[in-house]
Structure formats: structure tokens, C-alpha cells
Amino acid sequence: MKEKKGAFLRTEGLVHEYSRRDEEGNVTEIIRAVDGVDLSVEPGEFIAVLGANGSGKSTLAKHFNALLTPTDGVVYLDGKRTDQEENVLAIRQLAGMVFQNPDNQLVSNVVEEDVAFGPENLGVPTKEIRKRVKEGLESVGMYAYRKKSPNHLSGGQKQRVAIAGILAMQSGCIILDEATSMLDPMGRKSIIEQVLRLNKEKKITIILITHHMDEVVHADKVFVMKKGKVALSGTPRQVFGQAELLEECKVTLPEAAQIAEELYEHGMPVRTDILTMQELEEELERIFA
Amino acid sequence: MIRDITIGQYYTAESVIHRLDPRIKIVGTLIYMISLFLFHKMSGYAAAILFFLFVLFLSRVPFSFSVRGLRPIFLMLIFTAFLNLFWTEGEVLLRIGALEITKEGIWKMAYISLRLILLILGASIMTLTTTPNDLTAGMERLLSPLKIFHAPVHEIAMMMSIALRFIPILIEETNRIMKAQMARGADFESGNILRKLKNMLPLVLPLFVSALRRANDLAQAMDARCYHGGKGRTRMYPLYFKGIDIVACFICMLYLAALYLTVRFLPI
Incomplete structure (x- = not known):
């Protein structure tokens, strides 16, 4: 069923509701976590979804690889509808997901066997699995740790192993569902760098779900979620230009942008569309030159 | 900090025993353990001990390391030995108050203690030379x-x-x-x-x-990650029998034959 050619991922009027129940199992409250989201992602794009806690961004992400199915609306991944049972395996093979907690997503107690878990499930022949595991681990720089137990690795290293596991499934897309939120700043940086490189070199579509502004400055497109709806979308520069709207979404500007704005308010003639520290540095050098 | 759980402690080494297919090791260990119950003669125990030492030598696990497995059952060992020593009826050799030591009691104590020790050592040789992952894979295939x-x-x-x-x-x-x-x-x-x-x-x-x-x-x-049960699943390291596995099978059978002959034809 190939429909909607072109877009890699496409949602149409996506709604997700879940109900809260009391002890007797009666529905006490229906919560609309995702409320009419339309978006599309082209192959090879780097997309970021931003939002405060409870904005529905994680629920939205779980629709992209059919972990959840829509209450209303449709999601197409590579032209396949996620609510059709026969598409589920193909969709999950195409769109791998890195989860928030690095400990709770690794299955095996040996790194290389964990990376092999996906291809093993897909029934890939033994020789091919070994090749893919090697390539996957090498491309995230974890090949030296292949015989180790994940329990000996740092959080950032575990997330890199998880990424290797997705690469070994030959997914065209990696969804990072707040994958950096439990990492230290070093681990966070290394994961973002890996992901950027995979996007540039292997044209892998990246969907980054996060509440850290600094991670999204390199994205092609940013969606800001608020109460289950997409409140803002555009390039990072377009989005961060709308400081007031962002504040309404309880999303803060990247550090460099904040500094630039403060400087501007204190009467310094700096540009206000600055996103990265490097840009800020160059701007300040220009002013003081 | 505890970072690794090892069932029966895996001893890292490169040896033929380590390289054996886990299925052979599981079945071999079972055969060895059952064989210990098939005789009541010292010569049989001698054969069983020799076979254990032979496998231990091949496995390159130090002797001192292999007997560590006995520590948790040490008290039980002493207890059963005492019971058998003093409460077996037969020809009385020595009398201490109300306690009698009989000839049959001494033999029985020796048999039962040896059997217990060899049971534990035999099982630990398997867990010492097989990673938990291999053990799991081996069990899965054996029980399939x-x-x-x-x-x-x-x-x-x-x-x-x-x-x-x-x-x-x-x-x-x-x-x-x-x-x-x-x-x-x-x-x-x-x-x-x-x-x-x-x-x-x-x-x-x-x-x-x-x-x-x-x-x-x-x-x-x-x-x-597309997990949908065991159906249609492949493995990165599938289990397959190699040359040494077949040799190991023969050695197991040789052991059984040797055990039968010693017990059959030696007087004690």
C-alpha cells in the first residue's frame, strides 16, 4: 500500500487520547495527549520536536514507529499506515528508537549480542548479522567494547550501543525519544555529535525529541509542542525568533541566544538571531574589532 | 559495586572445554552426575575422580578454584558424614560411649561424601567453563x-x-x-x-x-526492535557441533565403558 509518496513520515490529524481509571476500572478522565497534529518529514531530514513536560511530544514520537496507534487520524511511515497490523514490523525496522533510560533498553548482557538483537528478530542470516554488528559498533566508536557487559558502560556509551542496534537493523530513521535527558553534558554532546554525523554521512533521517534547546540548533526543521498541538514550526532561526510564543510553550531559548538577547536589552548592538556559542563569539569579535 | 552476576562463577580461560558446545557440556555433566549413582565400589570412585581430574586439566581451571564450589556445602558434608559414620549397623570396630563406629559405617561415609563432592565438582566444571549466555542458549536448544x-x-x-x-x-x-x-x-x-x-x-x-x-x-x-517471539528468529552465534564436540561425545562414552569395566571386574 504505497501512498503519499515523497514524505518519509506524515501525520494527518493525529489524535491520541488515553483514559485515567479509578480503582474499580471506571474511566475518570480522558486526556488528549496529542491533539490534531499534521506534520511531514522528508527522507534525510533532521527534525527536532520540542516541548515542556506533558506537552505530548513523547506520545507523538511513539506513533512514528507504531508503538502507539492513533485514536483518530492517520500516520504514514514510508507510505505505510501504522494502524495496520501487517505493516508494524516493517515500520519498526525502518524507524528505530532510542529511549530515555539507557539501562532499560539494552536486552543482552554482552554489547555485541545486544546490537544483534534487532537483526536476529528480523531473521537476518548469521553472517550478515556479524557484518552489520561490526559496522554498527564501528560507526558509533564502540567496537572495542563489543565483548563487555553494558553494566560497565557509561550512560552515553549505552545510548551509543542502542544507536548501533538501530543501525544494525538498517533503519533509515532514528527517533531519539529524550535519549539525552538522563546523560551528563559530555554524554549528551557525544550523542548529538554521533547523530549529526549519521545524518550528514549516511543520510539517516533523525527525529530528535527533547527539551534541551542547545540540541536543536542544527536541525533542519523544529516543531514546538504545546498541550498536544504543534504551536510553532520552522527552521531553528525562525522558531527562536519568536521569544514570546516560546515562553508560552514553556520552552527556553538556547544559552547563546539568551545571552545575545540580554546583551541587546542592555544596549549592545548584537544580532538577536544568534543560536550557537560560536556565532555569539564571532558577533562579539565583530563588535569589538 | 556489584556489576556482574555470575552463576557458579565463570572462569575466563582458553581451553578445549571452554570451546565445547554448551549442549555437550550440559548433557555430559548430567551423564557424569547420574553415573555416580550407578555403583558402590571404591574402584568406581577412583575412575570417576580420574575422569574429573582429566577434564579439569583440559579446562585449565586451577584445582584450588574448582574446589571453591564445595564451600557452601561443607557443613552439610560434615553432617552427612557423621550421620553415616555413627548410625550404620554392622560389624562394630570402635565404641565411644553410646556411639558405635562400624566397618560398614566407614565405607558408607566414604561413598556418600565422595559422591556429594563429585556431584558438586562435576556441576561446577560446567558453570566454570560456560558463560551464562551459552548456558541459556544450550538449554533453549536442548529443551526445544x-x-x-x-x-x-x-x-x-x-x-x-x-x-x-x-x-x-x-x-x-x-x-x-x-x-x-x-x-x-x-x-x-x-x-x-x-x-x-x-x-x-x-x-x-x-x-x-x-x-x-x-x-x-x-x-x-x-x-x-521488532521482537515478536522466537518464531523466525536467527542468531549471531548459532550453536553447531564441531569436531571437538564429537570427540567429547566419544570421550564421555569411553568414560562410561571404563567405569563399567572397573566396577565389573575389580574386587573392591
């Missing part, structure tokens, strides 16, 4: 005929390997919760057993909640 009766063999093996991965994590978590609760004034030490059990509640409850959350997360992660 039970699938005809709809026994969830693959699922049990998967559960075992997940447990191996998560036990150290949960132990760490237990320590963390314990410290957190102690900082809030919880007391895990004093009082009688009932009181102690009750005091465990603030430890057990958060631990369960966290374990369930982890299970939920892991299930989702496995779903996301």
Missing part, C-alpha cells in the same frame, strides 16, 4: 523438543537472559534505596524477625515499583 507440548521454551530462555542482565542493576538499586531510606531514619537492623520484615517494606515497595517500570520500558524497547 518440548515446544511440541507448547512449553514456552524460548520465552523461558529469554527471561533467563534478561534476568542475567537486570539482577546486577536491581542489586545496585536496592543499595541506593536502602541508603536513601536510612538517610530518612529507616532502620533495617534492629528488632525481631517480624519487626525486621515490617521494616523492609520501605525498601521492597519502591524496588517493586521501579522493577515494574523497568519491565515496561524494556518491553517497549523490545517491541521497537
